[in-house]
Amino acid sequence: MARHSLPTVVAIDGPAGSGKSSVSRAIARRLGFAYLDTGAAYRALAWLALDRHTDSSQADAVTALLKDFDYAIGTDPDEYFVTVGQTDVTDAIRSPEVSAAVSAVARVPEVRRALTDLFRSIAENVDRPGVVVEGRDITTIVAPEAEVRILLTASEEARMARRSAEITTQSAQTVAEQLRSRDRADSQVVDFMSAADGVITVDSTHLDFEQTIEAVIDVYHTRMKQALNE
Ligand SMILES: Nc1ncnc2c1ncn2[C@@H]1O[C@H](COP(=O)(O)OP(=O)(O)O)[C@@H](O)[C@H]1O
Numbered sequence: 001m002a003r004h005s006l007p008t009v010v011a012i013d014g015p016a017g018s019g020k021s022s023v024s025r026a027i028a029r030r031l032g033f034a035y036l037d038t039g040a041a042y043r044a045l046a047w048l049a050l051d052r053h054t055d056s057s058q059a060d061a062v063t064a065l066l067k068d069f070d071y072a073i074g075t076d077p078d079e080y081f082v083t084v085g086q087t088d089v090t091d092a093i094r095s096p097e098v099s100a101a102v103s104a105v106a107r108v109p110e111v112r113r114a115l116t117d118l119f120r121s122i123a124e125n126v127d128r129p130g131v132v133v134e135g136r137d138i139t140t141i142v143a144p145e146a147e148v149r150i151l152l153t154a155s156e157e158a159r160m161a162r163r164s165a166e167i168t169t170q171s172a173q174t175v176a177e178q179l180r181s182r183d184r185a186d187s188q189v190v191d192f193m194s195a196a197d198g199v200i201t202v203d204s205t206h207l208d209f210e211q212t213i214e215a216v217i218d219v220y221h222t223r224m225k226q227a228l229n230e
């Protein structure tokens with residue numbers, strides 16, 4: 001039986017507020033690729049923990065949630081949604097409560113293993129020629145063999161300013177503190193502050209949104225050309 005060829009994978013990692021989601025979605029649109037936001041799954045599991053009044057610092061209790069974690073995500077960059085069972089949690093997973101609980105959930109090794117398997121399976125089965133997958137450990141753990149691997153960074157100042165412009169329900173100072181503490185907790189589990197071997201860094205500190213998209217697309221074309229000649 002002829003096996004369909006696997007989609008081209010563009011893997012993008014980086015800290016909170018570096019532009020991963022918005023830039024990944026935009027480049028997926030331009031390339032005609034699917035878009036996979038992996039942070040949404042960690043957030044959805046943290047949402048489930050809160051919904052069930054599960055203490056997210058209890059690794060066993062969080063692991064137990066995996067058995068009925070009925071998760072779905074839209075990978076069409078123009079039709080993004082996240083559901084758990086019958087509940088649409090697209091907006092709920094962005095709440096400050098979920099953001100505060102998510103790092104504890106993401107620290108549990110069984111959770112990381114299960115979600116990594118899930119991401120690989122979703123990425124392999126998209127109905128597009130390629131997929132842009134973004135998160136913290138995509139270039140290193142989820143898809144180390146990806147054709148294009150990028151670390152998207154920006155100075156802490158730029159990241160905090162971008163995120164606080166988005167979140168109007170909390171003070172800029174609160175948003176910055178929460179982001180900094182989440183990055184600190186997350187970086188104890190995976191290193192997304194420095195590029196692994198073969199991973200290209202795109203620093204968007206002094207680039208606007210459009211320039212960042214262009215810089216990422218340039219890396220994509222360069223890597224694909226190199227791959228043809230290898
Ligand atoms: N290069 C850039 N210049 C200015 N704003 C940007 C840039 N890249 C992203 N943004 C904006 O910054 C905010 C955070 O981006 P987002 O994609 O949510 O980051 P991440 O997914 O890495 O947390 C969004 O409002 C986005 O539109």
Ligand SMILES: Nc1ccn([C@@H]2O[C@H](COP(=O)(O)OP(=O)(O)O)[C@@H](O)[C@H]2O)c(=O)n1
Pocket residue numbers: 015016017021038039040042043102103106134135136137138182186
């Ligand atoms: N590949 C990934 C993606 C996200 N995460 C976790 O999920 C959380 C939410 O990810 P996100 O991409 O939605 O975060 P931001 O876009 O808010 O930075 C992170 O703070 C990490 O704890 C992870 O551990 N590994």
